[in-house]
Amino acid sequence: MLMIRLARFGAKKKPFYRVVVIEKGRARNSRSLEVIGHYDPLSSPAKVHLEHERIAYWAKAGAQLSLTMARLLKNNPPAPAV
Numbered sequence: 591m592l593m594i595r596l597a598r599f600g601a602k603k604k605p606f607y608r609v610v611v612i613e614k615g616r617a618r619n620s621r622s623l624e625v626i627g628h629y630d631p632l633s634s635p636a637k638v639h640l641e642h643e644r645i646a647y648w649a650k651a652g653a654q655l656s657l658t659m660a661r662l663l664k665n666n667p668p669a670p671a672v
Contacts, residue, residue, distance in 0.1 A: 592653035
């Protein structure tokens with residue numbers, strides 16, 4: 591089963607996260623299928639960059655969102671098309 595979740599990067603006590611598509615059973619920072627965004631919680635305000643089109647694609651392909659990713663998506667909806 592595929593999951594859309596966060597993978598932690600950055601230095602000690604300075605986390606930076608990548609939003610990745612990965613097999614559910616793999617370790618947190620193991621090789622992912624695709625990087626589809628990033629999240630920096632330490633900046634003020636927190637920086638979130640999500641590729642909503644790719645998230646929708648992977649969700650249609652059967653990938654499930656982690657609870658944290660569901661919260662990030664809820665708080666950062668896609669920008670309206672112009």
